[in-house]
Amino acid sequence: xxxxxxxxxxxxxxxxxxxxxxxxxxxxxxxxxxxxxxxxxxxxxxxxxxxxxxxxxxxxxxxxxxxxxxxxxxxxxxxxxxxxxxxxxxxxxxxxxxxxxxxxxxxxxxxxxxxxxxxxxxxxxxxxxxxxxxxxxxxxxxxxxxxxxxxxxxxxxxxxxxxxxxxxxxxxxxxxxxxxxxxxxxxxxxxxxxxxxxxxxxxxxxxx
Numbered sequence: 001x002x003x004x005x006x007x008x009x010x011x012x013x014x015x016x017x018x019x020x021x022x023x024x025x026x027x028x029x030x031x032x033x034x035x036x037x038x039x040x041x042x043x044x045x046x047x048x049x050x051x052x053x054x055x056x057x058x059x060x061x062x063x064x065x066x067x068x069x070x071x072x073x074x075x076x077x078x079x080x081x082x083x084x085x086x087x088x089x090x091x092x093x094x095x096x097x098x099x100x101x102x103x104x105x106x107x108x109x110x111x112x113x114x115x116x117x118x119x120x121x122x123x124x125x126x127x128x129x130x131x132x133x134x135x136x137x138x139x140x141x142x143x144x145x146x147x148x149x150x151x152x153x154x155x156x157x158x159x160x161x162x163x164x165x166x167x168x169x170x171x172x173x174x175x176x177x178x179x180x181x182x183x184x185x186x187x188x189x190x191x192x193x194x195x196x197x198x199x200x201x202x203x204x205x206x207x208x
Contacts, residue, residue: 003075009061013079015052020045045205050198071184075206077129077176085174095136095143097172103163110169112155127175128155134174140167179203
């Protein structure tokens with residue numbers, strides 16, 4: 001189903017818990033050795049935003065947001081405060097943060113990517129929901145102030161003129177995570193002072 005290009009309230013998402021998960025099959029052999037196989041090629045993120053509700057107004061905002069999305073039916077944007085930009089948390093976004101491709105003289109479209117590296121291993125994440133106005137692009141290390149556009153609903157950068165062969169295409173950006181509610185019911189509790197709480201509000205990353 002369609003996703004709504006609206007972001008979950010930042011003041012509530014700031015207190016959320018969650019992060020990436022993977023699915024691995026582990027088989028223990030009779031010898032005590034084990035075999036491990038990855039069921040998923042890519043990770044998927046889960047969050048619980050109930051921890052971000054601190055006031056009755058926060059509760060009302062979440063209920064309204066949930067109703068407007070028809071529960072699990074429509075996706076939306078979510079800011080993961082632990083991982084929301086191409087640069088390190090302590091660094092500013094730079095147009096050379098992430099390499100997203102190499103020119104060949106004919107290709108004009110490049111998808112935004114973020115690479116996670118540790119030692120000799122790395123994993124590349126597709127970025128589909130860049131934040132409008134945050135994307136910076138460079139060719140061969142030189143920032144391009146014009147001559148390109150970015151689709152903030154898909155994360156695809158399109159150049160007016162194809163980058164020359166062998167030229168590194170890099171980008172820096174802030175981004176949201178496409179998610180949906182992972183429940184069709186909100187269990188709201190009101191105490192005597194009419195201060196509300198919800199035990200759990202699970203969100204699940206949408207992968208396509």
